[in-house]
Amino acid sequence: MSAIYLDYAATTPVDPGVVEAMLPYFRDTFGNPSSIHSFGQQARSAVEDAREKLASFLGAKPAEIIFTSGGTESNNFAIKGIAGANRKKGNHIIASAIEHHAVMEPCHFLEREGFEVTFLPVDAQGLVDAHDVAKAMTGRTVLVSIMHANNEIGTLQPVTEIGKITRERGVCFHTDAVQTFGHMPFTVDELNVDLLSLSAHKLYGPKGVGALYIRQGTRLEPHMHGGEQEGKRRASTHNVPGIVGLAKAVELAEKVMAEEEIRITALRNRMIRGIFDRIDRVRLNGHPAKRLANNVNISIDYCEGEAMILSLDLMGIACSTGSACSSTSVEPSHVLRAIGLSVEETRGSLRFSLGRDTQEQEIDRVLEVLPRIVKRLRAMSPAYRSSATGKGTGG
């Protein structure tokens, strides 16, 4: 069996249709959209077509879409841009404790610049309470940033409800929708958001391109200074093939989104049920129902995520864990910590994220391989051997 990829939340393969759509913009229509001549005009036209496509998908106006280099830039732009434009009005920001690093770190940066950031706790399923948002607001609050769905545990936040509150109080509301954009239907008005970050590569589009939706009338400090691109708010020569690819990915997503959500949800449930049937002492992280269709995040007692992920990879199965050693740091996942897992428990976590190419037999293969790995690792674990032989918690 060929390798099984179950890490779509990290990135997705580019759809062949997207590649096809991008190709002419490398050599044929290669002009700089800012140029006056016909080469430039053709490229400009492609960028504006893409903007319209994206806007209509989000229920927004084309002028409200700013192209960026991806989710991280969109989040940085939104948070630092709002903070910078509202220095006189206030210096307080509200975010959740489980935001992506691309939101957490700009917030920490602003803390060093004199801003105050309230990181709202989440419950054991990873949900933010909209009432907590209301309670945390002060006269100096300039921004609320709550992600649409969490990238690790898949929990969907009550963004619409939070948006109602921020709207009543006249506070700007940003959501990081990198994990949901193009995977589930929504418009910016349904979500009641003023700013929304998205990325192409989680959506079978290319890496290095994304966008920020900015509701008309929302003032942001420009974040790249240079030419006059994107209404002078984000200078930089347009990544034309990337932008075209993003629009094409959206077009394809529109077609398959509804049925894919159903298909992938069924596979996800098959996987979760299968794991609980075959492995004891396992726990599902995140909300059982309010969760991304493609997310399976589990903690397995007496098994290190690191050892499981290596064993799975050696067997040709790719997934991720809540605390892996990257090149520099070994921080346990702040998301798993925030939903109440101990540092030890975060070490035993695994995230599988399913996608368009995921097939039932791949899920079944995981269900065959994973229990064997768990058994082997537990056999080597002194803690497991000395533990009581009690049955699973919630299995």
Place this chain on the structure above:
Amino acid sequence: MKDKVVIAISGGVDSSVAALLLKEQGHEVVGITMCLGVAAEEGGHTKCCGPREIEDARRVCQMLEIPHYVMDFSGDLEEYIVKPFIEEYERGRTPNPCVACNRYIKFGTLLDKVAALGFDFIATGHYAKIEGMGGRSILARSREARKDQTYFLHAIKRETLGRIRFPLADLMKEEVRQIARKHRLPVSDKQESQDICFIPDEGYGAFLRSRSIDVKPGEFVDKKGNILGKHRGFALYTMGQRARLGGWSGDPLYVLGIDARKNRVVIGGKADLMAPGLVAERVNLLVDDLTERCVAKIRYAHRGAACRVTLDGGLLRVVFDEPQEAITPGQYVVLYDGGIVLGGGIIREVLN
């Protein structure tokens, strides 16, 4: 025979060549780099285990087409190495963390993880040799005598020897470099790391202070307790080290001992550094029986000296044929019979 081997690859030339040799021998090889969580901030020094080194290890494994993973050992480093290291320092001893790292981490927790992954052997780029003798494995010196690292390996548990591979056992350092160059490994001209990985460039003092250890000036005294001057903090001194005393014009002075409780450093002439023997504790044996006559090394750079040893009640008593210089409590004594490593222990006291 094709074995399943994990190579502990640091990003240096030795472990990279070891990986290459294993691959060439046809084994199923996986590279693992230990992340010890001691990475310096940006712009800092590069040592083993830093981000640069991990990248180098990854590049080498990609070239060799073997899987590569980074595994977290930061918790183990703190528990098994750094904490005891600090405790030893506080007692005025000079510890050797690399010996403990080999025992508890590389050939301890890493070996456990290797087994859990379903691999049979662990290999490293150490200059040392494992030999079979009467159905049992023994640890022996490498062909490259100047680089031999058995001193640092003597404390590994005997039962693990059979699961260890040292692919560089019969190679000279220059040959290793040549192999690296021939195969264009990106690490072929790298400098060797000599320092202890968790000690920053700023030195021991900075490290101990960062761990809230009080490094405060105290007194230099002679053997009789007469105060001779001021030192910078006892933790910054080790036995045999030259002691610099303002205004001193006599014969060179050396550190003879450290009294942690009184924050005193005892100094004296070179002759006073000589001692006839030592007693070591926490003895680790790699053979069934010790031979009474053998050769002992009292630090890595020590040439080794003929001695008589006795083991009694877990304590190893070593009496040298000739007195030795600067026998240092906290360092290890390692015993050899020819090329074979018999075992060793941690020096507890110096005999008079």
